[in-house]
Amino acid sequence: xxxxxxxxxxxxxxxxxxxxxxxxxxxxxxxxxxxxxxxxxxxxxxxxxxxxxxxxxxxxxxxxxxxxxxxxxxxxxxxxxxxxxxxxxxxxxxxxxxxxxxxxxxxxxxxxxxxxxxxxxxxxxxxxxxxxxxxxxxxxxxxxxxxxxxxxxxxxxxxxxxxxx
Numbered sequence: 182x183x184x185x186x187x188x189x190x191x192x193x194x195x196x197x198x199x200x201x202x203x204x205x206x207x208x209x210x211x212x213x214x215x216x217x218x219x220x221x222x223x224x225x226x227x228x229x230x231x232x233x234x235x236x237x238x239x240x241x242x243x244x245x246x247x248x249x250x251x252x253x254x255x256x257x258x259x260x261x262x263x264x265x266x267x268x269x270x271x272x273x274x275x276x277x278x279x280x281x282x283x284x285x286x287x288x289x290x291x292x293x294x295x296x297x298x299x300x301x302x303x304x305x306x307x308x309x310x311x312x313x314x315x316x317x318x319x320x321x322x323x324x325x326x327x328x329x330x331x332x333x334x335x336x337x338x339x340x341x342x343x344x345x346x
Contacts, residue, residue, distance in 0.1 A: 196250070197257030198291075199224060199299060201266055204280035205288055206303040207311055211270055211279035216315065217258075218250050219322050223310065224302045229325055232305050236298055 203220045204212070212220070228235040258278055261267040266284045270277045288300065310318055
């Protein structure tokens with residue numbers, strides 16, 4: 182019988198811990214899934230937004246990560262809710278997520294360097310972007326995506342252009 186290997190990377194556990202760190206940093210505020218996806222991205226790629234050094238390397242196609250993150254973050258939220266660390270609230274504007282009271286104490290018990298850095302980045306993200314409206318945050322993320330897309334686009338040469346040597 183083959184043994185199934187489970188990777189902690191891009192798992193519900195990894196994204197759940199990151200989302201928990203974001204919600205603890207923003208406590209007692211609650212956020213919708215869209216903002217959590219943007220915050221997760223900004224937390225791991227903070228240098229892209231003129232913040233502290235990024236937790237993850239700046240990969241050329243990282244702008245596509247937002248599309249993949251949504252499902253992963255939903256799985257992470259479910260995992261953290263099943264452990265009573267995050268609560269889901271029904272709000273007139275939709276579903277919101279917030280850290281439970283014990284979430285900070287739970288994170289305090291995780292002492293790995295990555296977790297310490299993660300909490301620092303999450304605090305930076307929430308202090309920088311929590312006061313922005315959804316439209317303002319969308320505009321910030323859109324500007325970042327335009328910069329990333331431009332940075333990694335191949336150079337286009339017209340029929341008369343000289344090729345660089």
